[in-house]
Amino acid sequence: MTSPHRPSVPTTAAKVSAATVIGAAAADALLILVFAALGREAHERGDVISGVLLTAWPFLAGAAIMWLMMLAWKAPFSPWPAGVGVWLGTVAIGMLLRALTNQTVVVTFIIVALVTLGVFLLGHRFAVTAYIRLRARQRQMH
Numbered sequence: 662m663t664s665p666h667r668p669s670v671p672t673t674a675a676k677v678s679a680a681t682v683i684g685a686a687a688a689d690a691l692l693i694l695v696f697a698a699l700g701r702e703a704h705e706r707g708d709v710i711s712g713v714l715l716t717a718w719p720f721l722a723g724a725a726i727m728w729l730m731m732l733a734w735k736a737p738f739s740p741w742p743a744g745v746g747v748w749l750g751t752v753a754i755g756m757l758l759r760a761l762t763n764q765t766v767v768v769t770f771i772i773v774a775l776v777t778l779g780v781f782l783l784g785h786r787f788a789v790t791a792y793i794r795l796r797a798r799q800r801q802m803h
Contacts, residue, residue, distance in 0.1 A: 677737065685737030685786075686728065689747065692781035693720045696774070719764070720778070723754030738793075744786040748779050 697717035701709070708715075727750030728734065733743040752774050760766045 677735065682734045682737050685733070685789075688785050689724050689728075689751075689782055690721060692785065693717050693724060693751065693778070696720070696777050696781060699777070700773070715764075719758035719762070720751050720755035720774075722758055723751040724782075726754055727751055738786045738789040740783055740786045740790060744783050748782040751782065752778055 694713060694717050697713045697720070698709075701712050701716055724747055727747045730750065731743050731746035733747055736743050738744075752771070755774065756766050756771055
């Protein structure tokens, strides 16, 4: 139940449009690609497009799996539980897939991935949630 002073992001599938779900999923995918591109740039690695995709695919797969496991389409911009589940699962599954495919998995990379993907995958959800609440308050005032 929503109080008039605290509007919320829709929490049921019936209230979430396909465009909202696609937008949230696309934002996650884009931010994972940005994470991979930044990492490759920081380590001055070549093969820009193929390299970014090579770095990103385990995390993209992890995010897709977590979207399914968390039923994230029901509240795709909700930081909790969808956002946290997608974030932590993306990192965990991504690192597992990297290890299984003989890609580098070291503690420092895990920490960087946790922090960066946390900021990215939760940050856009907090921003959208804040925007929706602000707009709802503005509508109530008018």
